[in-house]
Amino acid sequence: MAGGAKIKSAMFIGVSVLVVVGAVAFLFPGAVLEWFTPAKPAHTILVSGNIEAHESILSVKAIQSRIVELPFDEGQWVKAGTLIARLDDSDYRQQVVIDQATLEVQRRQLAAAEQNLVAAQKTVISDQADLAQKTLDLNRSEALWKQGFVSSAAHDQSGTTLKQTTAVLERDQALQGTAEKNIELSKANVHNAEEAVKLAQIMLDYTTLRAPFDGVILVRQAELGEVVMPGTPIVTLADLDHVWLRAYINETDIGKIRHGQDVVVTTDTYPGKKYRGRVSFISSSAEFTPKTVETHAERVTLVYRIRIDIANPTHELVPGMPADALLEALPPGTP
Secondary structure, three states, rough: HHHHHHHHHHHHHHHHHHHHHHHHHHHHHHHHHHHOOOOOOEEEEEEEEEEEEEEEEEEOOOEEEEEEEEEOOOOOEEEEEEEEEEOOOOOHHHHHHOOOOOOOOHHHHHHHHHHHHHHHHHHHHHHHHHHHHHHOOOHHHHHHHHHHHOOOOHHHHHHHHHHHHHHHHHHHHHHHHHHHHHHHHHHHHHHHHHHHHHHHHHHHHOEEEEEEOOOEEEEEOOOOEEOOOOOOEEEEEEEEEEEEEEEEEEHHHHHOOOOEEEEEEEEEOOOOOOEEEEEEEEOOOEEEEEOOOOOOOOOOOEEEEEEEOOOOOOOOOOOOOEEEEEEEEEOOOOO
C-alpha cells in the first residue's frame, strides 16, 4: 500500500508540473522557448601559436681568452648584473699595469717640462734686466764719449756688450717658447696615456660577461675551459617579463579583430588558468599558411600574422610553450 501511495503521489506531481508548464506556455510562449533553447555563445575566434620572448645572445667583445668561470646552466633564472661568464684576464690585467706605469712616466715628464718653463721664464727676466742695464751703460758711455771723457774703444765695447746682451735675451726667449711647446707636448702625452689606461680597463672589463636584464638562460652555447673569440655566443638570455604569442589568423577573420583588443590566452601546461593579453600587432600583408601553424578553424591559403602581448608577472610562460588565444569577433567597422 505504501508503494502504491508513492507512485500516485509522483504521478500527481508530474501531472501538476505539466499543467503549470502548459499554462505558462499558453500565457508566455516566449519564456518556454528561452528555457529549452541553449544560450548561444558569443562569436569568437580561436588561434594557436607559441610563446615568444625577447632573446639576447650574449657574447664577449674584442677579446680572445679562455672561459674560467661559467656558473649557470640552461633553464636557470638570473638577475640583471649577475655574472654569466668570466674569462682568463691575466694578460689584460698586465696591460693595465703597463699602461698605468706609462701614464706615471708621462706625468713626471710633464712636471719636468713645467719646471724647465719656470727656469726659462726666470732666465728671460734676468736677461731683460741685464739688457736694461746695458742700455743705460751705453747711453752714459755715449754722453761721455761725446764730451771726450771716454775713449772710442770703451764706447765701442759698451755697444758690443749691449748687442751681446740682446742676443742672449733673444736666445733665452726662444728657449722659453720651446719650453712652452714641450709642456703642450707633455700634456698631450699624458692625455694619450690616460686614454690608453681607460682602453686597457675597458678590455679588462670585457673579460666578465654579465646579464643585461632579468631573464632565463635558454641556451648555453659555450663550455668551461673553451677558448672563445670576439663575438662567440656564450648564452642566450630570454626576457620573461615581456612575452608574446605569435599566431596567424585566417584571411576571412582579419577584419573582425582590432589593434589593442583584449585577448584571453590559455595553455595546456596550466589547464584552467587564463592570462590577459592584448593585440599589439596585425600584419598588413598576407602570407601563405606556415606548415607549423594549426588553426581551429578551417585552414585557408592566406593568413595574417598577429602578435599578442601577454602579462607574465609570475614568469610561468616561457618561449616555445604552445598557447591558445580567444578573441572576440568584432563587427566590421568597429573602432
